[in-house]
Amino acid sequence: MKRCVITISRQCGSGGHTIGKTVAEHLGIPFYDKKLVQIVAERSGLSPETVEKQGEYHTPSLLYNIATGGYSAYASHQYSAENRQAMRLPDQINAYQTELIKELAEKGSCVIVGRCADSVLRDREDCFHVFIFGALQDRAERVVAEHGIDAKAAEGHVRERDKKRAAYYKHITDKVWGMSSNYDLCLNSSRLGIDRCVELILATAGAGTGS
């Protein structure tokens, strides 16, 4: 495969983490999900828990959006050190994440999960953007099996996390999370299965264009 940064955006419980990890293993390239959180935590001095919670799931209030002029200050993914001081925590974390994602893409091929990486790297031609989604019931079953979430609460948990990811994505990018045109390839993991999703990404990412 030629040099390629693969971003994986994913509905909660869709298997996107596993798919991204397996793709990275097949290609022998770095995989950034929790590792990205750890690096941001080290650089910012915040705890990994805070970075994880506020860096992808924070839902900005309407009042906050009005006061700051909404997404527009952040949509360009350009931040100065001075600006960062004046930001609220979720936007500070996003600034660190954005900076790191750009650095990682500059370094070489890798797989990056979540954190609006598709939008941060929108203008790079050596990136390939994937969205993984699936049926609500399957996703609920997966979070029960993999994360020990209570079965009765699982559907609610999945919906709530997706709602927050969508709100965060909207805040940062002013785009609709999960809208196919934001990505290069969108896969229904309930229909296709995890293994086939991996195969499809391996068959397409970095394979070049042409019609």
Added chain:
Amino acid sequence: MKRCVITISRQCGSGGHTIGKTVAEHLGIPFYDKKLVQIVAERSGLSPETVEKQGEYHTPSLLYNIATGGYSAYASHQYSAENRQAMRLPDQINAYQTELIKELAEKGSCVIVGRCADSVLRDREDCFHVFIFGALQDRAERVVAEHGIDAKAAEGHVRERDKKRAAYYKHITDKVWGMSSNYDLCLNSSRLGIDRCVELILATAGAGTGS
């Protein structure tokens, strides 16, 4: 391939028609795009031009939506002969289209382009739903090359048709056109190329599920 009805939804100029036609040829199964329009025209007594224009691009007015209770009367895709008489032309055409799409899916494997077929056939497990999209510039170039649209007007033409398709889809299904979770596979034809889109559909549709 086991029995499978493939629906292709597509942004204007994305090559979705060509992709669907090529997939159908490879599989030796019927292809419905203009043919669907012709059958609806024959059954309804309307001209093919009217069926095409009002059956996918009609944008219902806000007043009309309020007066009829919006999409809700049509979202179930259930129409009686009496109801149909009372409908406005675009909804009458949609009723004929819906009926025909269900008949075609019942008959056997085929490829159906557009006309909210993904939503009409949502509950059938033997259907596979694809969305094809691409970069605006590529799509504009394709409509210039394939349909002789004036180059200066091409981007506006493409945007306008997509806007109308999205509005029609919203009216009929109450869902967002192009939202990845409506489909099983979404492909960026600008990035992947027409040939690879065909290959990916052939490799996935009807291939069964499993993870």
